[in-house]
Amino acid sequence: MHKEKSRIEIGLGVLVDGANEFNFTCKASDFEGRELTDAGFTRDIEVNAVAEKSEDEITITINTSTLADFTCDICLAPVSKELTGSLVLSYLFGIAVDNKDEGSDDYKRIERGAESIDITAEVCETLLLSLPMKVTCTGNPDCKLYGSEQSMKENEEPQPGNKTPWQESLEKLKSKYR
Numbered sequence: 766m767h768k769e770k771s772r773i774e775i776g777l778g779v780l781v782d783g784a785n786e787f788n789f790t791c792k793a794s795d796f797e798g799r800e801l802t803d804a805g806f807t808r809d810i811e812v813n814a815v816a817e818k819s820e821d822e823i824t825i826t827i828n829t830s831t832l833a834d835f836t837c838d839i840c841l842a843p844v845s846k847e848l849t850g851s852l853v854l855s856y857l858f859g860i861a862v863d864n865k866d867e868g869s870d871d872y873k874r875i876e877r878g879a880e881s882i883d884i885t886a887e888v889c890e891t892l893l894l895s896l897p898m899k900v901t902c903t904g905n906p907d908c909k910l911y912g913s914e915q916s917m918k919e920n921e922e923p924q925p926g927n928k929t930p931w932q933e934s935l936e937k938l939k940s941k942y943r
Contacts, residue, residue, distance in 0.1 A: 767926040772796065773812060773888050774881040776827065780818045787814045804896060812888055823856040823875075829885060829891045838903040844902045850895035852887055857936050 772795045777788055789812040792827040793801035816825045829850045837844050857872045876883065928936070 773814075774883045775814060775816055777875075778882045779814055780823070782818055782820070785816045785818065786837045787816065788812070792938070796885065800891065801834055801892060804893065805835045806892060807834050810888075810892065814884065821858050822872075823858075823882070825854045825856070825884065826892055827852045827854070827887060829895065830889060830926070831892070834898040835897075837926070838900050840902065841894055842902050845885075846897065846900070846925060847898045848895040848897075850891040852891045854887060854937070856882065905906070 772791060773789050775785075779785070791812065792808075793804075793806035793810065808827060808831055813828040814926050815826045815828075817826075827850075829848075831848055832845050833848050835844045835846065836842065853873045856875045858877050859874050869906075
C-alpha cells in the first residue's frame, strides 16, 4: 500500500543535541481531509518548530501563526483576525510499548532508528484550537452592536450613585430572595 508523504515532518538524522529550529509555510489545502479552509484558514500558515534534543528525549515546541478570514457573528461583515497557537510535544527514545504498558500520556515513544517525526496532525490541532469561539468586529463601524457610539455609552460603567435599570432589577431580585 502506498503511503502519502507527510506535509510537515522533522528529520531526526539532522538533529544535533540542543535546540534545532525549523520553519514551514503551508496552506490550509495542504491538510487534506481536515477541512481547514472551511474553518477560515485561507492564507499562508507559518509554522515554527523548535526541537530540543537530548540523549534520551526530544521536545518539540510548535508555534503557528496565520491570518484567518471570518464573518462577524453579529453584522456579517468580513473580518480578518491574526491567529496564533502553541503546542509542546515530548518524545522519549525507546522501544514502542503496547497498550497495557503505556505509561504516561505526557510522552510519546519513538524508536532510536526512526527517520522522522510527523507533526502534521499536531499542527492541524494547534490551528483548530486557535479558532475563536465567537467572531465580532469591534472596530467595524458597520457592526450595529459594537460600532455605534450609543451602544458604547450604554456599556460604560455607571457613575457611583446612579443605577441602571438592570442594576435596579437585580436589587429587587436580591431583596425578594433574602
